[in-house]
Amino acid sequence: MNNACHPLDNPGLAARLQCALDAAQAAGELTLDWFCQSSLRIDRKQDGSPVTAADRAAEQLLRERIGQAFPDDAVLGEEFGATAGRTAGASPYRWILDPIDGTKSFITGVPLYTTLVAVMEGDEPQIGVIFAPATGEMTYAARGGGAWYRRGARQAEPARTSATASLAEATFLTSEVKSFGPAQGPLSRRAYEQLETTCRLTRTWGDAYGYMLVATGRADVMIDPIMNLWDAAALQPIVEEAGGRFGDWRGRPTVHSGHSVAAAAGVFDEVVAITHAALPAL
Numbered sequence: 001m002n003n004a005c006h007p008l009d010n011p012g013l014a015a016r017l018q019c020a021l022d023a024a025q026a027a028g029e030l031t032l033d034w035f036c037q038s039s040l041r042i043d044r045k046q047d048g049s050p051v052t053a054a055d056r057a058a059e060q061l062l063r064e065r066i067g068q069a070f071p072d073d074a075v076l077g078e079e080f081g082a083t084a085g086r087t088a089g090a091s092p093y094r095w096i097l098d099p100i101d102g103t104k105s106f107i108t109g110v111p112l113y114t115t116l117v118a119v120m121e122g123d124e125p126q127i128g129v130i131f132a133p134a135t136g137e138m139t140y141a142a143r144g145g146g147a148w149y150r151r152g153a154r155q156a157e158p159a160r161t162s163a164t165a166s167l168a169e170a171t172f173l174t175s176e177v178k179s180f181g182p183a184q185g186p187l188s189r190r191a192y193e194q195l196e197t198t199c200r201l202t203r204t205w206g207d208a209y210g211y212m213l214v215a216t217g218r219a220d221v222m223i224d225p226i227m228n229l230w231d232a233a234a235l236q237p238i239v240e241e242a243g244g245r246f247g248d249w250r251g252r253p254t255v256h257s258g259h260s261v262a263a264a265a266g267v268f269d270e271v272v273a274i275t276h277a278a279l280p281a282l
Helices: 010-031 053-069 103-107 186-198 207-215 234-241 267-280
Strands: 042-044 050-051 074-077 079-085 093-101 114-119 124-134 137-142 147-151 171-174 199-201 219-222 245-247 262-265
Touching: 010 053, 010 093, 010 114, 010 124, 010 137, 042 053, 050 053, 050 103, 053 074, 053 093, 053 114, 053 199, 093 103, 093 207, 103 245, 114 207, 124 207, 137 207, 137 234, 147 171, 147 207, 147 234, 171 207, 186 219, 186 267, 207 219, 207 234, 219 267, 234 262, 245 267, 262 267
Parallel strands: 074 093, 171 199, 171 219
Antiparallel strands: 042 050, 074 079, 093 114, 114 124, 124 137, 137 147, 219 262, 245 262
């Protein structure tokens, strides 16, 4: 794989970045065995969200790779929950896995799904990888190493957010308009509608692929009113190392609030002024 990164001072982080890149690509490519298969069985979780054999197989592969390389690291995955490292307390690192982010896209043959791998130290994400197997794109970052983008076998290049300085010129993305619904309060939908009205262009190129578009300057704003840790952990280091800003709807730089904003630095505050006003009803 043609990878690039500024040299990292922390050799443990550097080794985990390489493992994350290799594992994300292997797991993502494994999902292609099921992609666009009409016979794919779709199960439903307790929350009604879909899950498939591809989700489970990809997470198993990720866990195997991580366990072989870093057996003392803890792991949290969407499909198989949390597992402790071999020796409790021996490692400060925890891997956060989403084998298929965008399963709804995956099961309907839309190629904008991704495999997400993050490494956290304590409560802070230090490494993030977004791999879109059906398009062959990967964006990744480690703290202090910059953000990088590659497509196919091409050499990785620096990823940079856009220089857009006004929402009136911005491209605004989200995963699903339906998620701005009654359960999130009436002001949640108002926030979506205000952004849609204010921004130049609105599209639902969503899930982690939308955050990849922000990190590479192809879009300017991505928000979601509902986020789990495995949805968010990989995104923050990528967007921030690309020069953008990532946080919750209050603008706090965290992956733990259950909602998210990623944007070019020049429009982040404008977005948060809208999303923050929606929070009293959430």
